[in-house]
């Protein structure tokens with residue numbers, strides 16, 4: 001008999017985790033125990049609960065026999081029934097939502113940016129912070145995990161198994177969480193700015209929008225795959241593209257002169273600084 005997972009706040013990120021866990025391939029005999037037999041999704045409005053219901057209808061049967069119940073305005077009952085609680089509200093609502101339920105004996109998984117283990121520790125000693133991103137909705141997400149000292153090895157493995165279904169996940173010390181919030185959580189927006197810029201360069205020089213977009217997507221996807229598959233440092237691969245006196249080095253020099261690199265580094269740092277202030281509001 002499995003356990004029940006309650007998703008407190010099932011919006012964009014809650015639904016990404018729900019989809020990944022529900023649609024995970026059949027677990028091995030060793031990992032079967034990490035999957036819930038039931039997921040209860042919690043929203044405050046009927047409309048949002050209806051959206052989750054529609055999402056579930058679009059799924060096939062769960063390979064791990066997971067049953068899903070969608071609810072609204074029923075947090076207390078859902079949390080009482082659950083052994084594991086995933087908090088997926090916006091940061092400014094986290095306090096109100098946590099104050100209205102009792103998670104003290106539950107494993108509390110938090111998607112909430114800026115909320116520290118110490119702050120979450122007022123509600124449960126068993127806390128894992130998860131920082132993930134929107135590509136998780138499509139199985140291409142990244143997640144960074146950070147556990148409180150009281151999380152057992154069994155529960156660490158459980159979280160890794162469940163969250164790994166969104167794409168990839170790693171564990172880091174909590175001191176890295178604000179940086180992870182910026183790099184992983186906000187990262188897609190930064191990459192989309194890069195994609196948009198590449199597309200606009202194509203359009204500016206006469207390549208139609210559709211084709212510019214197609215080229216930009218494949219350049220970003222192909223480059224990421226090349227770095228992953230070769231294991232090389234990006235600068236090594238970058239120099240392989242640079243013919244002496246050629247086009248690529250000329251373009252790179254102008255980008256460096258315009259401060260593209262320091263703009264990206266400082267932008268990610270600024271996002272991390274904002275993340276560090278989120279839980280303090």
Ligand SMILES: NC(=O)c1ccc[n+]([C@@H]2O[C@H](COP(=O)([O-])OP(=O)(O)OC[C@H]3O[C@@H](n4cnc5c(N)ncnc54)[C@H](OP(=O)(O)O)[C@@H]3O)[C@@H](O)[C@H]2O)c1
Pocket residue numbers: 008009010011012013014042043044045046048049075088089090091093097111112113114131132133134185186
């Ligand atoms: N979006 C991102 O790219 C991203 C990336 C990294 C981390 N995060 C973190 O993920 C968390 C969720 O973000 P999100 O983008 O998924 O937000 P979201 O789409 O707004 O989802 C939040 C959900 O919380 C529900 N909710 C609000 N009040 C509630 C209550 N009293 N009880 C139960 N549910 C309630 C809302 O449902 P109703 O509509 O019914 O109120 C909504 O579906 C945030 O803390 C954020 O820091 C987000």
